[in-house]
Amino acid sequence: MPGILIKNGTVVNDDAKFVADVLIQDGIIVDVRPNISAQDYPNVRVLDATDRLVIPGGIDPHTHLQLPFMGDVSCDDFYSGTRAALAGGTTMIIDFVIGDKSSSLIDSWKKWRSWADPKVCCDYGLSVAVTAWSPEIAEQMKALTGPEYGVNAFKFFLAYKGSFMIDDSSFLEALQHCSKIGALARVHAENGSAIDNKQKELLEQGVTGPEGHTQSRPEELEGEATNRACVLAEQANCPLYVVHVMTKPAAEAIERHLEKGNVVFGEPIAAGLALDGSGYYDEDWDKAAGLVMSPPLSREEDTPQALMDRLAKGLLHLTGTDNCTFTCAQKRRGKTDFTKIPNGVNGLEDRMSVVWEKGVHAKKIDEQRFVAITSTMAAKIFGCYPRKGRIAPGSDADIVIWNPNCSRVISVDTHHQAVDYNIFEGMTVHGTPETTICGGKVVYEKGTLNVEGGSGRYVPFAPFNDFVYAPLASRGNLFAPKKVERLQ
Numbered sequence: 001m002p003g004i005l006i007k008n009g010t011v012v013n014d015d016a017k018f019v020a021d022v023l024i025q026d027g028i029i030v031d032v033r034p035n036i037s038a039q040d041y042p043n044v045r046v047l048d049a050t051d052r053l054v055i056p057g058g059i060d061p062h063t064h065l066q067l068p069f070m071g072d073v074s075c076d077d078f079y080s081g082t083r084a085a086l087a088g089g090t091t092m093i094i095d096f097v098i099g100d101k102s103s104s105l106i107d108s109w110k111k112w113r114s115w116a117d118p119k120v121c122c123d124y125g126l127s128v129a130v131t132a133w134s135p136e137i138a139e140q141m142k143a144l145t146g147p148e149y150g151v152n153a154f155k156f157f158l159a160y161k162g163s164f165m166i167d168d169s170s171f172l173e174a175l176q177h178c179s180k181i182g183a184l185a186r187v188h189a190e191n192g193s194a195i196d197n198k199q200k201e202l203l204e205q206g207v208t209g210p211e212g213h214t215q216s217r218p219e220e221l222e223g224e225a226t227n228r229a230c231v232l233a234e235q236a237n238c239p240l241y242v243v244h245v246m247t248k249p250a251a252e253a254i255e256r257h258l259e260k261g262n263v264v265f266g267e268p269i270a271a272g273l274a275l276d277g278s279g280y281y282d283e284d285w286d287k288a289a290g291l292v293m294s295p296p297l298s299r300e301e302d303t304p305q306a307l308m309d310r311l312a313k314g315l316l317h318l319t320g321t322d323n324c325t326f327t328c329a330q331k332r333r334g335k336t337d338f339t340k341i342p343n344g345v346n347g348l349e350d351r352m353s354v355v356w357e358k359g360v361h362a363k364k365i366d367e368q369r370f371v372a373i374t375s376t377m378a379a380k381i382f383g384c385y386p387r388k389g390r391i392a393p394g395s396d397a398d399i400v401i402w403n404p405n406c407s408r409v410i411s412v413d414t415h416h417q418a419v420d421y422n423i424f425e426g427m428t429v430h431g432t433p434e435t436t437i438c439g440g441k442v443v444y445e446k447g448t449l450n451v452e453g454g455s456g457r458y459v460p461f462a463p464f465n466d467f468v469y470a471p472l473a474s475r476g477n478l479f480a481p482k483k484v485e486r487l488q
């Protein structure tokens with residue numbers, strides 16, 4: 001593979017920004033300093049990054065490619081999804097294994113590997129969902145944290161009663177188990193029972209359209225479940241990662257627990273940073289149904305801004321997409337019953353630009369924070385830093401040449417995803433990925449993709465990752481049992 005020399009760009013890491021050239025050989029960054037002479041490296045390709053930023057490729061910690069869900073399979077598979085990701089400046093994804101309850105977690109993990117490996121165009125890692133609880137499942141979780149499988153995070157659903165949802169006492173035991181095996185607990189926090197009741201009521205009252213989706217999921221139910229997850233994780237001394245923080249009550253719950261010194265991470269997603277939930281009332285059924293995801297977009301207009309403010313302050317930590325796309329035809333399965341509309345929206349391709357627009361362009365965050373919340377923080381939380389998420393010698397050459405002065409309009413007509421609509425349709429973003437380098441290879445430039453399915457690698461993660469576990473060791477002492485010795 002010929003090397004690459006990126007000249008005259010401004011390198012941005014989460015903690016520094018400086019003008020330097022970047023030399024890449026054999027898929028690895030080998031040098032970062034000013035004035036690397038192209039003449040010294042006659043066989044490298046020189047890319048001009050004058051007036052551009054040179055940033056670590058994005059890491060999307062939350063995708064669901066080709067997920068079998070609600071009687072269908074999400075339409076972007078590991079090829080079209082990762083290909084679209086690269087066009088948007090994302091060079092790694094973390095997807096979720098969500099097997100059916102009759103299979104062991106290990107068999108499900110193998111199934112996901114067999115789907116992903118031949119198709120992925122960028123590196124990827126996996127988290128595994130735990131949707132039931134038993135001693136066997138605990139054993140399988142422990143095995144999955146071994147180097148052979150490389151899983152250090154498990155996901156729990158407090159929503160989707162009757163399918164993925166786990167009850168509170170099982171959840172607490174599972175959190176205690178995670179703490180023992182050094183895993184991070186990721187949680188979808190909504191009160192599934194309350195939602196189930198609301199859904200039935202609404203359907204009985206004749207509210208069958210997508211507006212029922214938001215009405216069945218009041219924001220307080222996300223806030224309540226987020227708080228509950230934080231409380232139980234604290235009791236278990238387990239690090240917690242709240243996926244898709246969509247509302248202020250949920251963000252406030254996380255803030256309260258951060259203040260207490262708990263280890264909790266909050267992940268808003270591109271959709272929630274760009275849109276509110278007014279679209280659920282759109283008269284066009286397809287448009288409204290296109291926004292159906294759980295938790296739903298917020299009822300309050302100022303929530304997207306409030307979420308970005310919290311990312312700026314470090315009260316929320318990183319951005320994902322929950323990318324799980326279903327076509328209009330797939331969404332129409334729920335034409336007469338909103339509870340049957342497959343949940344999920346796009347975002348993988350547009351996340352970087354949307355976060356740039358709402359964060360940097362809106363002057364809420366600087367470029368270093370942008371890098372932190374789109375890439376570095378994910379690498380640290382899952383323990384692949386500084387291999388990923390940093391531009392420095394020794395790191396993987398997953399790099400984006402970002403043009404902060406180029407705008408584009410997001411549209412289904414130009415996106416690379418398989419899905420046939422785009423929830424960000426018509427949004428202008430200032431700041432675009434101009435060139436994407438993945439594994440030392442230019443995979444996207446001048447609007448053209450040059451990818452190869454199967455070229456991505458699986459990235460194993462190790463348990464007891466210091467970034468999340470070090471603070472817990474000392475906190476564990478706080479909770480150590482105390483016994484009073486009495487004379488009788």
Ligand SMILES: *[C@@H]1O[C@H](CO)[C@@H](O)[C@H](O)[C@H]1NC(C)=O
Pocket residue numbers: 034035
């Ligand atoms: C890089 O080279 C240019 C031109 O030779 C020189 O003006 C500049 O000072 C050098 N910069 C550094 C940091 O060495």
Ligand SMILES: *[C@@H]1O[C@H](CO)[C@@H](O)[C@H](O)[C@H]1NC(C)=O
Pocket residue numbers: 007008046047048049050
């Ligand atoms: C980088 O900047 C130097 C100094 O301004 C210039 O001589 C050189 O042509 C530039 N290289 C590229 C590839 O743009």
Ligand SMILES: *[C@@H]1O[C@H](CO)[C@@H](O)[C@H](O)[C@H]1NC(C)=O
Pocket residue numbers: 051052404405
């Ligand atoms: C981007 O545009 C702004 C305003 O037009 C300008 O001040 C800035 O220098 C430009 N940045 C780059 C990197 O070209």
Ligand SMILES: *[C@@H]1O[C@H](CO)[C@@H](O)[C@H](O)[C@H]1NC(C)=O
Pocket residue numbers: 168191192193194195197224228
């Ligand atoms: C969730 O809501 C149900 C009401 O449907 C309630 O019984 C339950 O206590 C709630 N869960 C929690 C932990 O608050």
Ligand SMILES: *[C@@H]1O[C@H](CO)[C@@H](O)[C@H](O)[C@H]1NC(C)=O
Pocket residue numbers: 063064065066074075076077080081084085321322323324325326345346347348349350351416417418419
């Ligand atoms: C979302 O998933 C869909 C289908 O899997 C895919 O087409 C699309 O590219 C993805 N987008 C994002 C942002 O993940």
